[in-house]
Amino acid sequence: MEKDSSKLINSIWSQALDLPPSCVEFCPAHPSYFLVGTYNLQKDDVDISPEQEAGDDDDNDDAKSQAGKPKKAQSRNGSILVFQLQDDNKIVPIQTEPQPSALLDLHFNPNEGFQDICATVSSTATLAIFKFSPASEDDKPLKHLNTMDIASLSGGDISAEEGSEILFLSVCWHPSRADLLAVTTNTGHVYLVHLPAWDKGWRLHPEPAITHTLEAWTVNLSPNLGVTGSPDEVPFRIFSGGDDSKLRFGTVTWNPSNDHLVETISAVEAKGHDAGVTAILPLFVQDDGSELLVTGSYDENIRLFSLAPYGRPRNLVEMGLGGGVWRLKLVNLDKTPSKAYNWRARILASCMHTGSRVVDVLQMVDGEHHVRVLGRFEEHKSMNYGSDFHPERKDKLTVVSTSFYDRLLCLWQLDSV
Template identity: 25%
Template sequence: MLPLVAYLDQDTQMRFHVRCCPRLSTSFSYKEHGTAPVVSTMLLWNSKFCEKGRRSGRGPAARRPRRTSRSSRRRTRGGGGGGERRGRAPRGPPKSFRHVLAAATYTLHEQGGERQDRAGSVSLFAVDAGEEDAPRRLRLLHTVETAGVFDMKWSPVAPLLAQADAHGRLALWRLEQEDGSDKGAVLRDVCSGDISSSMCLFVDWNQTAEALSVGLSDGSLSVVSMREDRLEVSEQWTAHQYEVWTCYFDRANPHLLYSGSDDCSFSCWDLRQNPSNAVFQNKKSHNMGVCCIAQNPLEGNMLLTGSYDEFLRVWDIRSMVKPVNVKSLNLGGGVWRIKYHPLIADVVLAACMHNGFAIVKVGTGDAAVVETYCKHESLAYGADWQISEGAEQNKNFSVVATCSFYDRLLRVWQPENLGNL
């Protein structure tokens, strides 16, 4: 599987992207104490690459948030957030990178008056799971200082990491093996570009990695093209009234771009036409802001949305007038991030803010919670699955990384109930 990525908000938030390891019989965690209050907000695992890089088959605390497994924990200078995996089940990352976790941070420094500085970092960790009786630990490999990071995503076709930050910039990093080390990893700067004077809150790649979408704090959406060694804004328009918390390229129809906002609307845009004209815009189904969007990797007509109103909603893109109500599910906390299991059909991992984490079965019948995980002490913001060789052979080998907000805690753990599905 690919590296783990994490966002660490060092003052008020922290985000994580994560990649995990083989079966864990116990949990491990990481937490580092800083001089300033730090929180975490997001978690992501990158699992898109096979050998030689070939393809295998909201920042701070939300403005209006509402509200039994073996694991490991580690606290960091930032808090933890939500994780993500996309597309069809890949063969996995290069074996040399399957142990790598990337974590990004966001820190708000008050400087008197209205002046504020948002700083951050991106760190790589080695996740050592080992055999059942081996010690579990997270080991820091590499750190780069950045502006405050709100979101990161791995490219689906190459070991590139896209970073959206509080200075309105989009940066690309390349994951490389450290010289003279079998397990070391570093990030090399590829390029960066100014996207907006507003903050970049979310980023997503299209399936060919030729373009990225960026959600902005002023309600705008940007489409950014890759031009050799530079980034170029090809489209930018006012898509929503308030912050765009999430944007998502349709995996089968890359000209379609979905977005969700704090204005409670869920929208779709056709990039072949004037993108400022929405294909559809649903403003009635969500009672609060739309935080996350995910597409079923095995059934492309099914979309999920998560909202601050605590509901996970199921949509059929052939009829977007309203969600499939029979499958909507209240998870007891704002649904900040959702991730489909890379190998088990219709299984979703959700970060539910005040109500911990949930594993949900969303199939042909009603949606149902399979398992919950409530060992974090703060807002559940980051979550993702790992692909390992063991998981490809036995779903009981599934491994999850989760992170939480104000307690700056990252946990890696193994679900207990997937074997019953």
Template identity: 35%
Template sequence: MASDACVINSLTTYVLEKPPSCIEFLPLDNDFCVIGTYYLDTGDGQECPREPGQETNAAQSRSGSLILFNVNKTKPFVVQSLHTSYAVLDLHFSSNKPNVLAVATSIGTICLFTVDVASQQDLKLKEVSIIDIARPSILVLSLVWCPSKYEDGRLAASLSDGSIVILDCDDMQHSRYQEQCHTLEVWSMAFLPAFDGRSQILLSGGDDSVIRANLVNWRPHDSSGSCGIIDKNLILPNQKIHSAGVTAILPLTATAATAATDSGLQITVTGSYDEYIRVLTVPKSSSTSRWSVLAEKRLYGGVWRLKLIRSWSSQCSDNFSVLASCMHVGVRILTITNSKDDGWTIKESAKFEEHKSMNYASDARSEPSGGNTQDCLVVSTSFYDRKLCIWKYTSC
């Protein structure tokens, strides 16, 4: 379908050794990013890439790597490459300890790494902990750190068997709580502050096409037993408003003022295999409200990941610039607006189409700019051809 979005060209490209599955800029030095890769050994002496989350037979094994990468706009290069005995499915730096990196693996573990950024010349990833959370046959599909400073070191991990594990990484015993939340793979998660102001809502999206909101009651760090529990009495309705798996969840409420939003509703954006991006309201309780779709737009590719680039408010609207990794159609930059006059709208502002295979991993950083424009540098990748592209987007 025709679009008035501008088409962006790459500044430079690079071919990686293995297929990239996830990527994130270093919070403490965004001249660098970490890339996770995913590779499948078929057992017949041949290696081939495999889509993240797909099943393998007994003769097949997954491997991967963690790549510390210098994002130089003219000549990017690999600083460090750590080959791993597992495939990497997701990775995220802690918001409270930005030198700590959590890595989701294909063998039922979470691996913690640290990055020393005292000197760019000596920048290195260092493994500090391996935490077993499931059987080796279970894949850890996604991770999300709890954003609250009071819950430092706690994260949620989603698994290929449909369950979610809540974990305290700072506890020597790695106390945890596990709940079966979906009937199929759990692809995505996100935390929201609960309406009571004391707990957290954990949103989860599964291959069962369900988005579910779970109320997490945290326990003190020094308490015995699990670090947190999901209150089954306050699980919000798990409506099937998506026609395929829910692959991405991006809350907007905590990132910008919501002056144009009625009644202080929690707002989240979802992506799905059904190729749609949707703006949803999160129900306040299981008895008083239901999920509501405020806006939706078809992007013509499965929406695998969403990343907030920036947010800003004007007298009449709240605005969000969002980076979308759209699998077989490449990368899109969307402007999501909540206007007092027009309500919620989704506009396709830019697209990057140089990727010729599945785009799973993209990230963006802010760039210095003059005047009233806002620049961001984007690193995007494609899976089967192992291509990494660096490009710039300028918004008004």
């Protein structure tokens, strides 16, 4: 860990949105465009943030005082906003798609040939799929393909109990299986969903892949671990973080031909977080078979873990970023050894009440691990839940970031270093 000598960055553009933004992502298939998901909840005429509604907010005494009390009827809605970032750094609004529920997360499919497909999850436990196809003659390039709620997805096996509700908190695509994704819930569950077609036939496995005792805030999936006895079987790792301060991970094998899911290595947990685990970013598998993983937490720390195939995970390094680390996005990974380091991961972090950070996590030539903060963007006056960067600009890191209560969308840049 090193002393923070980072650069304070100023915005080059900003705009207030109509609704509070909760998530943002550039489209990898059309990299000049990005989507913003919004989350609007009115409760006694006061805006409530996504993590306050799903569970206790450690930074909000009023939310804590309401825990366990009967819930009042709440009015929630949201939208998906489409923007284009032009070459001159002008941001142009393209489309607004109102949504009947508030959005908590959205992600484009990372698999080649499907990177124009976007998944969103909502406050009413719905999964929606969209296709993004910008064309000069079409003023609405974002097309809705299908939406299903958790009861329909599970064939009726899962539904909210009377007096309670289920929220989908996060979604993650499998990095090498375009028809598989994972979702998490406020009830502490991580589910896998099979999408044999974009508009029909979806199936959520009713048995959770991982379970937490409190809200499951985040999930991520590792690539295939190779094949088993059958070439149709796909083993992979699932990582999840919960409000119970646990990082949990396990290995499953999925056979897409018969939609059969088998747990091959039961979920275990990594200790070392002092509050809820809110972000997970797998990096790569080392030569010894151990996997490197970066986490973010409500306790304001970013951490690097080494996860061996068997045995206890090791916390290699950690550093406080000054705010709860809500999301992590890999900017680039350099595994070519240099005079300065053996490998380096550059990461964009959304740090809630202190804005965005650009950090390097790296292993030095002496084998020690370090975290360096390169840049800080602190113009957001409320919770920074979403940040993303233009995927094809190499000369400067070009970032759009958001904040919740002030409904701010900002554009800023950091010179490559």
